[in-house]
């Protein structure tokens with residue numbers, strides 16, 4: 001069968017996406033996730049006063065293993081917030097209990113058994129699908145697993161997720177649905193028990209949505225994982241595929257249960273779905289309050305009681321003694337068990353040591369730099385060109401005692417230029433890297449120290465080459481004394497300046513919000529947005545301007561640190 005035929009078959013036989021290959025990976029335990037009186041509060045400001053705003057209002061619920069659950073609700077009702085709190089992504093501001101089976105959630109254990117796939121596909125654009133998976137396998141799996149097994153697990157996963165025919169495609173060339181599947185496959189390497197997905201179907205066509213939901217359903221049913229995702233407004237066909245829906249309205253739950261029971265449940269509470277209406281649309285309309293706010297209050301109260309009962313069932317579902325009780329549907333809350341609940345414990349995966357992580361991260365960076373040679377060559381060429389320009393202006397000053405002041409200006413200007421390019425090389429690029437780093441770090445791929453070392457190992461030689469591309473021609477053309485010691489001092493001093501300002505660039509890029517805009521702005525296109533850190537990189541295009549202003553906004557203050565930047 002030709003590659004094209006295989007590709008066609010994989011893309012169109014979504015229902016046949018198999019997940020059996022995943023069983024080769026170390027099996028994690030099945031985990032029921034439940035929560036009790038979950039509240040999330042943020043600080044907002046009204047007339048210079050700090051005001052607390054409650055986003056989740058003490059909600060209860062349970063998500064079972066082997067089920068695919070959708071958190072639904074109108075925009076701004078708190079779906080992503082709930083997912084963030086459950087995944088442990090947002091901790092400060094939250095209160096209430098989260099349980100893993102019958103034990104309290106422990107942050108470290110949670111990171112070990114779960115993964116969080118965000119709405120945007122933060123994958124490494126310059127790696128191929130297979131390379132991305134291989135690096136992830138080397139970083140996430142213990143060193144006791146041989147390279148051959150890792151490679152075969154990667155192939156199995158690619159096959160299972162329908163991406164094997166695209167294994168050698170650069171990830172930035174993948175379609176939205178394929179990128180989403182790759183994001184899932186990257187996290188499936190460690191076989192997590194719980195998968196959180198924030199709006200996985202956003203931006204996908206109906207066929208890709210169906211493929212993705214089928215894949216999630218297979219992962220839940222065949223592998224007994226707990227799959228939780230947020231959804232906006234699915235089609236009726238897609239809606240029915242979920243095992244459970246958890247509906248939020250203004251931070252409160254109004255329904256948890258199977259999609260098929262939505263209409264009878266609401267009818268019992270005097271909210272009648274119009275004939276031929278999509279039940280998912282109906283749910284959202286009820287949650288928005290189109291059927292009256294009184295109904296919503298009633299639904300909050302009724303659902304809270306049902307959810308508490310469900311949650312308690314979920315907490316004890318692994319306890320065989322309680323099964324007769326569960327079958328009868330008469331569950332009595334055992335407060336003694338509540339008090340005795342201990343943090344969840346399971347065997348932690350042995351992560352590769354520091355040097356192995358650094359090695360794989362370094363090689364990943366090398367591959368990415370190789371694929372983006374233009375950027376590296378441009379940096380070196382700009383240094384060389386500016387060296388020619390500056391040294392032409394100051395030619396011969398090094399050997400002329402009458403032009404000492406000019407020589408000083410040359411050294412000063414050189415210093416400023418190298419400090420500036422060292423800073424700019426990373427201050428703009430690092431924030432773009434930030435979200436991928438955050439995703440990988442949060443999902444436990446590596447610790448920050450090996451990451452930092454691997455970045456420096458590729459950045460320092462590059463910056464050194466840039467400095468030398470400037471220093472050597474400039475030194476010669478300005479006719480500085482040809483003595484090794486003097487050249488050494490000159491070079492060491494300038495390289496040190498450049499590397500120091502590069503570290504300042506990393507610091508600013510990693511900690512400060514950054515804005516890039518053209519003057520006399522016209523249309524704006526945001527290329528990157530991350531609200532948590534209030535970080536915005538924005539390009540505002542005007543007719544033919546090529547000058548940008550870079551504004552750094554460290555938290556409360558706005559500082560125009562660099563004013564002119566030529567792209």
Ligand SMILES: Nc1ncnc2c1ncn2[C@@H]1O[C@H](COP(=O)(O)OP(=O)(O)OP(=O)(O)O)[C@@H](O)[C@H]1O
Pocket residue numbers: 042043044053055073074075076077078079080081082232
């Ligand atoms: N850090 C914060 N500070 C202030 N308000 C916040 C913060 N985080 C979330 N919110 C508010 O909480 C509410 C819920 O946000 P959330 O992102 O969870 O909504 P959502 O249901 O996922 O919406 P959408 O479907 O549009 O993504 C919104 O009104 C949002 O403005």
